[in-house]
Amino acid sequence: MPTLNSVIRRYTPPTCTLxxxxxxxPLSQWMGRTVLKxxxxxxxxxxxxxxxxxxxxxxxxxxxxxxLCDAVTSYVQEILQQSSENFWIxxxxxxxxxxxxxxxxxTDFQQPSSPTQTFQSFSSLTPGTKIHLEPxxxxxxxxxxxxxxxQVSGPVIQLSLLQLxxxxxxxxxxxxxxxxxxxxxxxxxxxxxxxxxxxAAVLVLSVGLLPIxxxxxxxxxxxxxxxxxxxxxxxxxxxxxPSLDFSTPQPGLTPPDNLSSxxxxxxxxxxxxDSLPQKPLTAPNSSLPSTLPPVSQLPPQDTSTIxxxxxxxxxxxxxxxxxxxxxxxxxxxPNIKQNSTGSISQNEIGxxxxxxxxxxxxxxxxxxxxxxxxxxxxxxxLPQNYKPFDxxxxxxxxxxxxxxxxxKQPSSELSPTSSTSSAVADSDSLVTRLRGESPNTSSxxxxxxxxxxxxPQIAEAxxxxxxxxxxxxxxxxxxxxxxxxxxxxxxxRIFPLNKPAREYVDSTGMPDIGKPxxxxxxxxxxxxxxxxxSPNGKVQTLPETD
Amino acid sequence: MLKVMHLxxxxxxxxSQWEDLTQLPAPNTVQWDNIxxxxxxxxxxxxxxxxxxxxAMLSAATHLNLESKVPDRVALWRLRQSxxxxxxxxxxxxxxxxxxxxxxxxxxxxAKQHQELIRRAVGLLEQMAQDNREPHQAALLGDxxxxxxxxxxxxxxxxxxxxxxxxxRLALKLLVDLLFYSASGGHRRLWLALIxxxxx
Numbered sequence: 001m002p003t004l005n006s007v008i009r010r011y012t013p014p015t016c017t018l019x020x021x022x023x024x025x026p027l028s029q030w031m032g033r034t035v036l037k038x039x040x041x042x043x044x045x046x047x048x049x050x051x052x053x054x055x056x057x058x059x060x061x062x063x064x065x066x067x068l069c070d071a072v073t074s075y076v077q078e079i080l081q082q083s084s085e086n087f088w089i090x091x092x093x094x095x096x097x098x099x100x101x102x103x104x105x106x107t108d109f110q111q112p113s114s115p116t117q118t119f120q121s122f123s124s125l126t127p128g129t130k131i132h133l134e135p136x137x138x139x140x141x142x143x144x145x146x147x148x149x150x151q152v153s154g155p156v157i158q159l160s161l162l163q164l165x166x167x168x169x170x171x172x173x174x175x176x177x178x179x180x181x182x183x184x185x186x187x188x189x190x191x192x193x194x195x196x197x198x199x200a201a202v203l204v205l206s207v208g209l210l211p212i213x214x215x216x217x218x219x220x221x222x223x224x225x226x227x228x229x230x231x232x233x234x235x236x237x238x239x240x241x242p243s244l245d246f247s248t249p250q251p252g253l254t255p256p257d258n259l260s261s262x263x264x265x266x267x268x269x270x271x272x273x274d275s276l277p278q279k280p281l282t283a284p285n286s287s288l289p290s291t292l293p294p295v296s297q298l299p300p301q302d303t304s305t306i307x308x309x310x311x312x313x314x315x316x317x318x319x320x321x322x323x324x325x326x327x328x329x330x331x332x333x334p335n336i337k338q339n340s341t342g343s344i345s346q347n348e349i350g351x352x353x354x355x356x357x358x359x360x361x362x363x364x365x366x367x368x369x370x371x372x373x374x375x376x377x378x379x380x381x382l383p384q385n386y387k388p389f390d391x392x393x394x395x396x397x398x399x400x401x402x403x404x405x406x407x408k409q410p411s412s413e414l415s416p417t418s419s420t421s422s423a424v425a426d427s428d429s430l431v432t433r434l435r436g437e438s439p440n441t442s443s444x445x446x447x448x449x450x451x452x453x454x455x456p457q458i459a460e461a462x463x464x465x466x467x468x469x470x471x472x473x474x475x476x477x478x479x480x481x482x483x484x485x486x487x488x489x490x491x492x493r494i495f496p497l498n499k500p501a502r503e504y505v506d507s508t509g510m511p512d513i514g515k516p517x518x519x520x521x522x523x524x525x526x527x528x529x530x531x532x533x534s535p536n537g538k539v540q541t542l543p544e545t546d
Numbered sequence: 547m548l549k550v551m552h553l554x555x556x557x558x559x560x561x562s563q564w565e566d567l568t569q570l571p572a573p574n575t576v577q578w579d580n581i582x583x584x585x586x587x588x589x590x591x592x593x594x595x596x597x598x599x600x601x602a603m604l605s606a607a608t609h610l611n612l613e614s615k616v617p618d619r620v621a622l623w624r625l626r627q628s629x630x631x632x633x634x635x636x637x638x639x640x641x642x643x644x645x646x647x648x649x650x651x652x653x654x655x656x657a658k659q660h661q662e663l664i665r666r667a668v669g670l671l672e673q674m675a676q677d678n679r680e681p682h683q684a685a686l687l688g689d690x691x692x693x694x695x696x697x698x699x700x701x702x703x704x705x706x707x708x709x710x711x712x713x714x715r716l717a718l719k720l721l722v723d724l725l726f727y728s729a730s731g732g733h734r735r736l737w738l739a740l741i742x743x744x745x746x
Contacts, residue, residue, distance in 0.1 A: 014665075076726055076735065077735060077738060077739065077742070079722070079723075079726070080723055080726055080735055080736070080738075080739035081738075081739045081742045082719075083719075084712075084715045084716045084718075084719035084720070085712075085715070087715075087719045087722070088715050088718075088719070138672070138675040138676045138678075139671065139672050139675045139676075139722075140672075160672050161668055161671075161672055161722060161725070162665065162668060162669055162672065162725075165668075165725050165726060165729070168726070168729065169729045169730070172729060172730065172731045173730070176730075176731075
């Protein structure tokens with residue numbers, strides 16, 4: 001699956017071709033229609049009367065396309081509303097003195113032998129002209145290109161009635177097809193998304209990331225060296241999580257109050273200081289590092305974000321009914337995950353700005369009052385999560401962030417001054433404090449019996465197996481199975497996933513193939529359940545995603 | 547208005563087209579006569595250009611699930627008879643909003659069905675205008691203009707009689723309109739044109 005979809009729509013009425021180029025947004029799946037961002041278009045008029053070299057495409061961005069849409073639609077409507085008398089007054093070729101100069105100019109355009117004239121009037125007409133249409137001679141219509149004009153097209157294109165009709169049709173179809181996102185780095189007020197879409201997007205993203213985090217936690221717990229590779233990939237994906245934090249505060253996308261759906265991420269994200277890896281950071285999470293790949297393989301940020309940034313997410317989303325009931329198998333998730341990389345790359349562009357802001361903060365820490373207004377703008381997630389702290393802690397926080405910036409850019413003239421050495425200690429203590437504040441550190445959060453992914457079926461499977469699972473004497477390893485459960489809830493297949501699982505398959509208490517196991521799936525889907533039976537009697541059931 | 551057009555331009559089924567129209571403003575009573583006239587004239591243009599009769603209109607109504615509004619020829623005739631400039635006193639003179647919407651959908655359905663022909667006629671018209679020739683010198687246009695004028699004079703009141711020249715212009719304007727009504731969003735264009743025109 002491509003990470004970035006370069007969607008091309010092409011509308012081809014007989015006399016023109018309209019092509020839409022854009023990236024598909026992950027929101028598309030939620031809106032039920034294509035949502036595009038960074039949209040551009042190309043319009044060609046296929047008119048045999050115009051010499052080949054002048055049939056150049058008109059190119060523009062989304063705003064220009066919208067303007068063109070509006071201009072054409074309203075012009076067509078004007079024509080339709082005219083009485084036949086007025087209509088013919090406009091188009092009869094021998095009247096209307098006010099239009100004569102324009103008309104003669106236009107006929108010049110139609111003559112390929114006068115390129116100099118074309119360019120002259122191009123320069124004289126372009127400034128200030130907005131996209132609009134006017135009736136021309138002999139049933140033609142003059143499309144004033146305004147900002148869309150280029151040297152070859154000239155400022156005006158003469159359209160026949162049929163061309164106008166085809167253009168209107170193409171634009172109509174485009175309007176019906178495409179809902180365009182305002183591009184992220186613009187402050188354009190045009191918004192066509194309902195207000196709930198950012199919330200939905202955030203929810204989808206968080207739900208989408210859950211399987212990864214659970215898989216990671218699970219792998220960690222299993223301590224299986226063979227899964228180390230898997231863990232690494234999970235880590236890479238987990239590293240996406242921080243991007244949530246950066247992308248949501250975008251003014252165009254998310255109202256600030258929606259941020260509350262993400263607090264745990266935000267609470268840790270501003271921290272990923274480069275100085276952390278030098279610290280014995282992993283000490284509090286002694287259960288984790290055993291399966292972590294060598295730190296050197298990971299970007300420094302990951303070590304700090306994995307334990308805190310991801311696992312708390314589980315908990316925060318757990319309180320959310322939507323994600324709790326969401327079927328983790330819905331096919332949307334992988335897409336969201338993938339597509340989110342697109343937004344990251346965009347957001348990364350914005351990162352240096354944030355970094356630039358931080359030294360400012362550290363330089364003013366001395367005068368920071370409890371009411372620190374600049375902080376929210378630079379670190380958007382700070383205010384919510386740090387309310388319980390006193391100003392001093394904020395100060396420490398900004399200090400430590402300042403250290404990040406300076407350590408990343410040693411040549412920066414904004415030297416960290418005296419805070420460098422103390423900031424390291426500060427950040428460490430802050431980390432410790434944060435960790436203490438969050439009840440969901442990895443050690444306590446490692447997969448418990450019931451998980452966020454619990455669908456009724458998963459829970460039923462767990463309950464049933466808990467009743468039946470009697471660890472045979474002498475069993476030292478966990479048994480792991482992958483069960484295929486049919487729509488009606490019967491077991492369809494049992495895959496033992498390790499050797500002891502094969503040997504002990506008969507003593508697990510699992511029903512035979514074809515026997516009812518759990519209730520029917522309410523989404524009408526087959527289900528795959530991972531079952532992990534421990535020698536100590538513990539039973540885990542998890543949904544498997546492909 | 548433009549936004550509304552954009553929003554619903556994608557409708558393809560007759561049901562959603564109907565909903566489109568119900569979301570647009572309805573005309574007020576004062577201008578109602580204009581709308582009745584206009585609908586009848588557009589239908590007249592379709593008839594005389596394509597040569598279709600009431601059968602095709604009724605089958606269009608069936609296809610659009612509008613049988614309840616336009617069940618048979620008499621009903622259709624009565625709807626068209628609501629046009630105030632029509633001859634004859636026996637017809638029904640009322641047309642409600644739903645009936646007007648039905649006629650709009652039927653017109654656009656027929657226009658779409660005959661889009662090729664309409665396109666050809668408009669293309670010819672442009673060609674004739676460019677060459678500075680009389681439109682009726684092109685056979686297709688000439689036949690259309692003749693038929694339109696004949697039927698118009700046959701059906702409309704004597705005191706509404708207008709010159710052939712004016713009638714020709716009216717016929718050709720309606721031809722151009724039909725082209726735009728033949729697009730997928732045509733029903734909205736027609737409805738909005740009716741409303742706006744009648745409001746003037």
